[in-house]
Amino acid sequence: xxxxxxxxxxxxxxxxxxxxxxxxxxxxxxxxxxxxxxxxxxxxxxxxxxxxxxxxxxxxxxxxxxxxxxxxxxxxxxxxxxxxxxxxxxxxxxxxxxxxxxxxxxxxxxxxxxxxxxxxxxxxxxxxxxxxxxxxxxxxxxxxxxxxxxxxxxxxxxxxxxxxxxxxxxxxxxxxxxxxxxxxxxxxxxxxxxxxxxxxxxxxxxxxxxxxxxxxxxxxxxxxxxxxxxxxxxxxxxxxxxxxxxxxx
Amino acid sequence: xxxxxxxxxxxxxxxxxxxxxxxxxxxxxxxxxxxxxxxxxxxxxxxxxxxxxxxxxxxxxxxxxxxxxxxxxxxxxxxxxxxxxxxxxxxxxxxxxxxxxxxxxxxxxxxxxxxxxxxxxxxxxxxxxxxxxxxxxxxxxxxxxxxxxxxxxxxxxxxxxxxxxxxxxxxxxxxxxxxxxxxxxxxxxxxxxxxxxxxxxxxxxxxxxxxxxxxxxxxxxxxxxxxxxx
Numbered sequence: 431x432x433x434x435x436x437x438x439x440x441x442x443x444x445x446x447x448x449x450x451x452x453x454x455x456x457x458x459x460x461x462x463x464x465x466x467x468x469x470x471x472x473x474x475x476x477x478x479x480x481x482x483x484x485x486x487x488x489x490x491x492x493x494x495x496x497x498x499x500x501x502x503x504x505x506x507x508x509x510x511x512x513x514x515x516x517x518x519x520x521x522x523x524x525x526x527x528x529x530x531x532x533x534x535x536x537x538x539x540x541x542x543x544x545x546x547x548x549x550x551x552x553x554x555x556x557x558x559x560x561x562x563x564x565x566x567x568x569x570x571x572x573x574x575x576x577x578x579x580x581x582x583x584x585x586x587x588x589x590x591x592x593x594x595x596x597x598x599x600x601x602x603x604x605x606x607x608x609x610x611x612x613x614x615x616x617x618x619x620x621x622x623x624x625x626x627x628x629x630x631x632x633x634x635x636x637x638x639x640x641x642x643x644x645x646x647x648x649x650x651x652x653x654x655x656x657x658x659x660x661x662x663x664x665x666x667x668x669x670x671x672x673x674x675x676x677x678x679x
Numbered sequence: 680x681x682x683x684x685x686x687x688x689x690x691x692x693x694x695x696x697x698x699x700x701x702x703x704x705x706x707x708x709x710x711x712x713x714x715x716x717x718x719x720x721x722x723x724x725x726x727x728x729x730x731x732x733x734x735x736x737x738x739x740x741x742x743x744x745x746x747x748x749x750x751x752x753x754x755x756x757x758x759x760x761x762x763x764x765x766x767x768x769x770x771x772x773x774x775x776x777x778x779x780x781x782x783x784x785x786x787x788x789x790x791x792x793x794x795x796x797x798x799x800x801x802x803x804x805x806x807x808x809x810x811x812x813x814x815x816x817x818x819x820x821x822x823x824x825x826x827x828x829x830x831x832x833x834x835x836x837x838x839x840x841x842x843x844x845x846x847x848x849x850x851x852x853x854x855x856x857x858x859x860x861x862x863x864x865x866x867x868x869x870x871x872x873x874x875x876x877x878x879x880x881x882x883x884x885x886x887x888x889x890x891x892x893x894x895x896x897x898x899x900x901x902x903x904x905x906x907x908x909x
Contacts, residue, residue, distance in 0.1 A: 524803040542811065586811070587811070
């Protein structure tokens with residue numbers, strides 16, 4: 431029972447500096463298994479930096495980050511172990527342009543997990559069906575729409591059977607009509623009990639899916655609450671101002 | 680302009696085409712292999728590997744290839760230890776000297792071409808690879824290298840054409856490649872204009888051939904980039 435409640439991600443007074451610029455200041459955050467967290471905030475507030483520190487895309491400069499029992503240090507074995515547990519979805523999809531969709535989904539399975547080809551392809555097809563584009567398997571990324579590419583990217587991350595999914599503004603680069611197809615896939619995933627940390631400005635998604643919404647500003651966690659409280663009774667003036675600005679239209 | 684002199688010279692010069700091709704392909708093969716090695720040194724992130732590679736490229740790109748050929752052909756045999764080493768097998772032969780000089784030169788240029796390709800691979804793709812747990816070696820082999828090659832290909836094609844023309848310099852150290860033969864023919868006929876014009880046409884045709892094949896290769900491995908059909 432205790433493993434259920436102990437956090438799968440734990441950040442203790444984490445800081446991140448880029449030269450003189452403090453991107454993260456004294457961030458404390460615990461995420462329990464199965465929890466769905468949405469992080470929002472103005473641009474440059476450190477949201478992306480925060481989730482990129484969780485799988486060591488960025489190296490935090492102070493504090494402690496522990497993911498699934500592995501502390502993130504310079505030890506490459508811990509970084510590998512952490513990355514094996516975490517899938518990441520990027521704003522710009524980052525599909526490998528010289529590989530077909532199917533190969534995008536199998537390459538890491540085969541290289542990292544040493545999964546046999548047939549099995550890797552079966553896993554890939556399974557997740558392509560989950561994101562509802564199995565018919566695109568033989569195409570190259572450039573032949574797909576942005577929404578389709580992002581769904582492939584989500585499927586690619588899922589093929590590694592991660593326990594945690596990080597989403598870094600997954601819909602920000604998409605045309606409006608393609609946003610919902612990606613959000614639907616994410617809602618699906620949330621329904622399966624996946625631990626999710628999403629940086630997004632999709633407040634509808636936050637409201638319906640998140641267990642907790644976090645507002646960041648200037649590298650700090652300013653406020654966190656369940657969506658009901660967060661949207662209707664924000665405690666902090668900066669949160670309220672931000673919400674007024676993005677919910678106005 | 681006497682057309683018959685040009686026409687007479689043509690088959691004689693073409694007898695040297697085999698040698699021109701040997702110089703081209705050997706220098707290109709060795710030079711490219713050398714370039715890959717130098718590239719890996721340059722991007723290794725270790726100064727004691729990157730600095731020598733950088734110095735190498737600087738020196739070989741900064742000196743005329745003709746001077747390099749002369750140094751290797753006339754200069755190196757002065758060292759007795761060299762004449763007694765296995766290297767002498769290559770260096771006592773003008774053909775070996777020419778291939779060596781051209782390969783060393785091409786190596787320097789192709790290193791820079793490949794480096795340009797590597798640098799232009801989008802960082803996000805490597806991050807995606809890292810996030811999937813791929814090691815840095817895997818990322819280089821499966822993401823960086825294939826994309827860098829595609830980006831570097833047009834410049835590499837230029838380099839092949841440039842090398843084709845540099846092979847003509849081998850005639851300065853007694854080799855009877857096409858240019859070497861042309862010079863002999865000129866000495867016999869006193870008709871430099873006709874002979875060299877017809878030689879120039881041969882080089883132009885070869886360059887055109889190389890360009891065409893490179894276009895084919897580019898189109899073939901670049902097909903992933905086709906925009907979406909609809």
